[in-house]
Amino acid sequence: MGLKIDNLTGGYAGNQVLKDVSFQVDDGQIVALIGLNGAGKSTTINHIIGELLPKSGQLTLNGVDLGQAPAAFKAQLAYIPEQPILYDELTLEEHLELMLSAHQLDKAAAWDDVMRLLATFRLDDKLHWLPTHFSKGMRQKVMLVAALMLHAPLLVVDEPFLGLDTLAQRDVIQLMKAHAASGHSVLMTTHLLSSAAEFVDTFVVLANGQVTFVGSPKALAQAHHLSLSNLDDYFDLAPGVVAHDHD
Amino acid sequence: MIMTNLFQQRWRRANKITSKYFKRLFNDHFLVFLVIGFGGVVLGYRDLLTAPQYAMIWHAPWLVWLVAGWLTLGLQFGSLVTYFKPADALFLMGRDREIATNYLSRALALSLGYASLWQAAAFGSILPILWRMQQMTWARLLVLESFVLIYKWGLLVLERQRLLLTQHRRQLSENLVQRLIVRGLVPMVGIVLVGFLPQRLLIGVGCLMLVVLVALTRYAHLSSKNAQTIAMNWPAAIAQAARHEQRVFQFYATFSEVPNQIKTIKRRRYLDGLMKRLTKQRDVMYRLYLIRLARDTESLPLVLRLTAIGMVLIAALNQAPLWLYPVIAAAVSYLISFQLLPNYFDTQRKLWTRLMPVTPHNRQRAYLTLMGQVLGIVGIGLVLSGLTQGWLPAAVVLFGVLGMRVFLMQVYLPKQLKK
Numbered sequence: 001m002g003l004k005i006d007n008l009t010g011g012y013a014g015n016q017v018l019k020d021v022s023f024q025v026d027d028g029q030i031v032a033l034i035g036l037n038g039a040g041k042s043t044t045i046n047h048i049i050g051e052l053l054p055k056s057g058q059l060t061l062n063g064v065d066l067g068q069a070p071a072a073f074k075a076q077l078a079y080i081p082e083q084p085i086l087y088d089e090l091t092l093e094e095h096l097e098l099m100l101s102a103h104q105l106d107k108a109a110a111w112d113d114v115m116r117l118l119a120t121f122r123l124d125d126k127l128h129w130l131p132t133h134f135s136k137g138m139r140q141k142v143m144l145v146a147a148l149m150l151h152a153p154l155l156v157v158d159e160p161f162l163g164l165d166t167l168a169q170r171d172v173i174q175l176m177k178a179h180a181a182s183g184h185s186v187l188m189t190t191h192l193l194s195s196a197a198e199f200v201d202t203f204v205v206l207a208n209g210q211v212t213f214v215g216s217p218k219a220l221a222q223a224h225h226l227s228l229s230n231l232d233d234y235f236d237l238a239p240g241v242v243a244h245d246h247d
Numbered sequence: 248m249i250m251t252n253l254f255q256q257r258w259r260r261a262n263k264i265t266s267k268y269f270k271r272l273f274n275d276h277f278l279v280f281l282v283i284g285f286g287g288v289v290l291g292y293r294d295l296l297t298a299p300q301y302a303m304i305w306h307a308p309w310l311v312w313l314v315a316g317w318l319t320l321g322l323q324f325g326s327l328v329t330y331f332k333p334a335d336a337l338f339l340m341g342r343d344r345e346i347a348t349n350y351l352s353r354a355l356a357l358s359l360g361y362a363s364l365w366q367a368a369a370f371g372s373i374l375p376i377l378w379r380m381q382q383m384t385w386a387r388l389l390v391l392e393s394f395v396l397i398y399k400w401g402l403l404v405l406e407r408q409r410l411l412l413t414q415h416r417r418q419l420s421e422n423l424v425q426r427l428i429v430r431g432l433v434p435m436v437g438i439v440l441v442g443f444l445p446q447r448l449l450i451g452v453g454c455l456m457l458v459v460l461v462a463l464t465r466y467a468h469l470s471s472k473n474a475q476t477i478a479m480n481w482p483a484a485i486a487q488a489a490r491h492e493q494r495v496f497q498f499y500a501t502f503s504e505v506p507n508q509i510k511t512i513k514r515r516r517y518l519d520g521l522m523k524r525l526t527k528q529r530d531v532m533y534r535l536y537l538i539r540l541a542r543d544t545e546s547l548p549l550v551l552r553l554t555a556i557g558m559v560l561i562a563a564l565n566q567a568p569l570w571l572y573p574v575i576a577a578a579v580s581y582l583i584s585f586q587l588l589p590n591y592f593d594t595q596r597k598l599w600t601r602l603m604p605v606t607p608h609n610r611q612r613a614y615l616t617l618m619g620q621v622l623g624i625v626g627i628g629l630v631l632s633g634l635t636q637g638w639l640p641a642a643v644v645l646f647g648v649l650g651m652r653v654f655l656m657q658v659y660l661p662k663q664l665k666k
Contacts (some may be wrong), residue, residue, distance in 0.1 A: 049602060075604035085598045087535070088512045089542040095599075101531040102603035130512060 002026040002185045003048070003154050008057035010047055011209070017043040017054065018209045025154065025202075030176060030186040032196045035206035036235055041189040042082070043190055044206065045158050048187070049079050061154055075103060078147035080193045082158040082189075084139035086131040092142055093127040099146045110149060117145045120171050137163045148175055155179055157188040161195075193231040197221070250349040251340065257330035258357065268499045283578045287571060291563040298565070305379045312374060314380070316437035318395055321369025322434055325362030325399065325407040336481035343479040347411060348469050355407055355467060362399045370395065380442075386449050391441050393453065395522055397460050398434050404467045405429070409485040411477050459485065483651045497545065500586075504584035511544045532605055532613035539590060540617070546590055553583050554625045558632035561644060565636075572640045573647025576629045580622055580651040581659075587618065588663055611664040618660060622652050 005216040011017030017040050025031045033041045046052045048059060050070050059073075066073040086095060096114055100107050118124040121141040131139060140163045147155060155176070161169045176186050177199055180231040190196045191202075197217035205213035205220070213220060221228050224237050272315070295301055304310060329351070339346060370392050377383055377391075409421070421429070442451060476579035519540050526534040540546050557579035561572055591614050594600050600610075633644035 046455060051601065071606050079602055081598060086537065087597060087599060089539045090535075094538060096362045097533055098535060098599075101534070102605055130514065132512065150549075164296070 004060045006058045008054050010052055010054040012041055019075045021211050023204045023214050025185045025187045027185055028180050028183050029201045031202045032200040033189045033204050039206040040209040041206055055160055077156055078150045078152035080143045080147045080157045084143045091128050091130055096157040100212055103150050114149045117148055153184050155186045160188055193234055196227055197228045197231050205240055250345040251353055254350045254353040261330055283574055287560045287575055290567050294565050311439055311442040315435045317373055317436045318369055318438050319431055321366055322399055325365035326491055327358045327403055329488045333485050344474045346479055347474045347477050349472055358403050366395050366399055390453050391458055394441050397456055401463055410480055412478045412480045413477055434504045445649055512542050513544050515542055530613055532610050533616055536614055536617045540584055549586055550583050553579055554628050561632040562635045569643055573616050573643045576647035577651035578643045596658055
């Protein structure tokens with residue numbers, strides 16, 4: 001079933017950013033939300049994770065309505081924000097234990113998988129470190145591990161490659177692919193269309209708070225007479241994508 | 248001139264913030280503390296000065312060391328106020344000479360004013376004790392206070408020097424031992440010497456101090472010519488200003504809510520075992536609140552400080568009316584609950600917390616569990632302190648602690664957490 005967004009209208013107090021946004025992320029799919037700065041990508045994400053309340057419209061995840069059962073909705077998603085946010089007081093291990101416990105997952109059963117993820121991001125020897133000792137990239141990796149270890153039905157990733165080294169970027173792509181291959185869904189935002197086109201199933205283009213295109217990368221490229229490798233030129237060519245600054 | 252104006256501008260802005268916080272302070276909890284805490288201290292102080300059983304103290308040789316300790320403690324208050332901001336390192340780059348001569352000279356003058364107020368308060372608070380001491384005269388008091396003020400002036404100049412890089416000396420740093428010597432041992436010994444000095448030498452010592460004052464003031468003045476070889480040590484200047492700002496906010500935070508106060512963390516590994524045991528069968532939010540409390544450098548010491556103040560007040564009250572004991576105990580419990588509230592709200596503001604599938608009810612319940620435990624431990628400390636005065640004071644302290652606990656846990660905190 002996946003994530004379904006129907007006629008979402010919303011934004012911040014006194015600033016309506018999104019107008020009738022509708023799209024869906026099916027099980028096993030990787031969907032990328034794209035648009036220039038201020039198009040409404042982050043606002044859409046903030047609505048999905050329950051940070052903003054919609055003015056109208058509906059968000060459901062596997063049949064659970066966010067407005068009616070926020071805790072049950074959140075229990076099904078894992079989120080990786082653009083800026084890594086950690087508790088300064090908690091070690092890496094405590095962060096992961098906390099997240100497992102909040103999602104009612106047994107540590108003993110999940111820990112092998114957690115250690116595998118930590119090893120992938122070269123964090124397995126830093127379990128007792130506090131966030132003050134982490135670089136920005138390492139913090140982002142902690143966020144990735146904390147989200148991926150949950151195997152949540154929906155993985156929401158805001159700008160997944162920001163601050164990551166090339167090895168980690170490659171690993172993130174592999175892990176997102178694996179997540180989708182296991183029947184879960186991934187929703188991400190990105191500006192890097194050409195790179196994303198290699199592994200994304202669907203692009204949802206946002207401009208001025210409205211959805212202007214939903215389709216495969218190939219369809220987007222064909223519609224604007226571009227090849228997949230120069231899809232980044234899309235924003236130069238597409239009419240109406242230049243947005244206001246409210247993202 | 249621009250730099251002088253910049254400092255004035257920042258000073259005015261800081262005053263606005265100060266007046267905003269002072270309004271908050273005097274509106275609620277600080278007044279409660281002033282009325283109860285200050286009242287208790289005054290009663291205890293009066294007991295000390297008038298009770299016949301303390302008459303021997305005024306001739307004790309160690310009293311001068313105690314006085315010296317108190318005045319030395321006073322010297323630690325009133326540091327250099329510069330209002331430097333992190334962005335200054337970039338935006339004021341290349342204006343080092345003007346900053347050293349204009350901006351910092353204003354900063355030094357203002358800091359001396361503030362520091363003098365602190366020293367006057369420290370001195371004034373023990374004036375009745377000083378006056379009862381053997382050998383005390385007006386001349387000796389004057390020399391003593393002058394010594395303290397000149398020493399503070401010297402410390403401020405030294406602090407200013409640390410913000411500068413000169414050709415001869417790259418950086419004036421200070422390790423813990425040097426700090427203890429310069430800020431503790433030397434002034435303490437100096438004060439004791441002035442205290443024991445024969446009366447006939449006082450005028451000579453006073454003249455010597457005047458010479459030191461003139462020399463120090465000449466050294467503190469940086470002419471444009473001297474400033475040509477000086478550069479700002481920006482990392483040190485910004486760190487010093489940030490430390491000062493945090494100390495000021497810490498004071499306000501003791502009695503009022505200070506938004507955006509920077510948190511610092513201490514690992515406190517020695518608490519890990521205890522925390523593991525406490526959190527074994529508890530839910531996720533309780534674990535989160537407890538770890539955050541245990542590793543925060545503000546909250547836990549604040550709880551300990553307030554508990555210690557309460558215990559000392561209760562133990563120090565000898566001839567106080569009985570009602571004062573439960574009032575102090577209840578006020579300490581209330582202040583601690585109030586002070587820890589920002590921890591709850593700060594935890595809720597974190598994205599990690601908001602993303603956790605935990606209902607608001609469970610978040611509030613876990614916090615109340617922790618607060619119940621904290622208040623329990625504080626209450627035990629206060630009752631034990633009451634026991635030093637006898638069974639009846641201990642019983643009324645227990646009554647105050649339990650009464651306030653019921654109010655906090657059943658009414659005040661649930662209402663606050665739902666906001």
